[in-house]
Amino acid sequence: MKTLGVLLFDQFELLDVAGPVEMFAYLLEEIQIVFVAEEQKLIKSAQCLSVMTDVSLDHAPAIDYLFVPGGMGTRTEVNNPKLISWIKTRAEQAELVLGVCTGAALLARAGVLDHRKATSNKLAFDWVMTQGPHTDWIRRARWVDDGKVITSSGVAAGTDMSLYVIGRLFGEAIRDALIQKTEYIYHQDPHLDPFA
Amino acid sequence: MKTLGVLLFDQFELLDVAGPVEMFAYLLEEIQIVFVAEEQKLIKSAQCLSVMTDVSLDHAPAIDYLFVPGGMGTRTEVNNPKLISWIKTRAEQAELVLGVCTGAALLARAGVLDHRKATSNKLAFDWVMTQGPHTDWIRRARWVDDGKVITSSGVAAGTDMSLYVIGRLFGEAIRDALIQKTEYIYHQDPHLDPFA
Numbered sequence: 001m002k003t004l005g006v007l008l009f010d011q012f013e014l015l016d017v018a019g020p021v022e023m024f025a026y027l028l029e030e031i032q033i034v035f036v037a038e039e040q041k042l043i044k045s046a047q048c049l050s051v052m053t054d055v056s057l058d059h060a061p062a063i064d065y066l067f068v069p070g071g072m073g074t075r076t077e078v079n080n081p082k083l084i085s086w087i088k089t090r091a092e093q094a095e096l097v098l099g100v101c102t103g104a105a106l107l108a109r110a111g112v113l114d115h116r117k118a119t120s121n122k123l124a125f126d127w128v129m130t131q132g133p134h135t136d137w138i139r140r141a142r143w144v145d146d147g148k149v150i151t152s153s154g155v156a157a158g159t160d161m162s163l164y165v166i167g168r169l170f171g172e173a174i175r176d177a178l179i180q181k182t183e184y185i186y187h188q189d190p191h192l193d194p195f196a
Numbered sequence: 197m198k199t200l201g202v203l204l205f206d207q208f209e210l211l212d213v214a215g216p217v218e219m220f221a222y223l224l225e226e227i228q229i230v231f232v233a234e235e236q237k238l239i240k241s242a243q244c245l246s247v248m249t250d251v252s253l254d255h256a257p258a259i260d261y262l263f264v265p266g267g268m269g270t271r272t273e274v275n276n277p278k279l280i281s282w283i284k285t286r287a288e289q290a291e292l293v294l295g296v297c298t299g300a301a302l303l304a305r306a307g308v309l310d311h312r313k314a315t316s317n318k319l320a321f322d323w324v325m326t327q328g329p330h331t332d333w334i335r336r337a338r339w340v341d342d343g344k345v346i347t348s349s350g351v352a353a354g355t356d357m358s359l360y361v362i363g364r365l366f367g368e369a370i371r372d373a374l375i376q377k378t379e380y381i382y383h384q385d386p387h388l389d390p391f392a
Contacts, residue, residue, distance in 0.1 A: 015378065017214075018213075018214030018243075018245070025242070049248075050247065050248040051248070123376070154377070155218070155378040181319060185381070
């Protein structure tokens with residue numbers, strides 16, 4: 001049983017989280033999903049909906065797959081030393097680190113993207129790059145697989161990246177069954193980026 | 197200012213709600229979004245994440261756009277007279293009714309789809325049809341626009357339907373700006389259904 005740890009913070013982007021979680025949650029026999037935030041409390045997304053976290057940073061269990069979403073909240077959280085330090089430690093311990101959209105800014109700030117290839121949201125790209133001067137930023141990409149760390153471009157691209165990761169971890173047959181169940185039109189080419 | 201009323205119930209499908217809400221929430225100068233459930237409390241989705249409702253059925257404000265998601269919870273809720281009666285009343289009063297996935301089963305049970313064209317999730321289609329014997333069910337469709345009532349096929353199709361509705365209500369320029377912001381690859385042809 002692996003643990004997917006989903007980091008939440010005020011003003012996270014709802015679909016950054018919900019698209020990937022929708023997909024990973026079909027694998028609950030293989031993965032448990034834990035929602036983590038600075039405190040265990042209701043967290044308001046940038047899209048009105050408030051969601052409940054399971055556990056605080058200090059009490060989070062061991063995380064195999066660390067998931068970091070984006071959203072307007074990242075503009076504040078890049079300057080939150082406690083959160084950034086937690087990301088750094090947990091990313092080192094994790095088997096896989098996933099970043100969606102401006103979640104890459106948090107990963108970069110924690111040093112997780114140093115000397116790695118990564119991507120991020122197009123409209124925030126220039127700002128995100130300032131958070132990671134030692135990163136090889138790839139602007140034209142639906143997602144970038146750098147081995148242990150995989151990052152996607154904006155919001156909806158995170159769902160494609162997650163399906164790619166599920167295919168890598170659990171096989172294409174399981175990924176394709178998910179696609180049928182959710183009637184999700186999967187964009188399987190990471191280099192095909194209509195928003196670049 | 198219009199009100200989008202999003203109905204929630206235990207075991208709703210997370211992406212049925214989060215995809216459309218992601219899009220409508222970019223229009224918060226035009227629309228307020230209210231999350232409604234039988235009681236005002238935390239509601240657990242079928243994908244682990246628990247979300248907070250704003251208001252109970254009894255205290256919900258006037259709703260211009262009624263939104264009904266699907267999910268495993270619909271199998272129970274079709275037999276919930278209070279919820280079905282609320283949907284019937286609020287759908288009559290609404291300007292527009294949107295159903296995603298097996299949300300169509302709830303709408304059908306409430307009589308909202310009588311003598312209308314509608315669609316639903318492919319894998320649950322036969323069951324959903326039994327809930328609406330007076331509906332003209334369209335199996336091959338990403339979504340079906342029957343004027344006041346618009347229904348989509350499974351899960352991810354709800355996001356395409358929502359972008360279509362946003363285009364219809366607010367214009368294609370606003371819809372296209374949303375697509376850029378969220379890097380969402382929009383499938384604009386309701387008849388092109390790879391899952392049929």
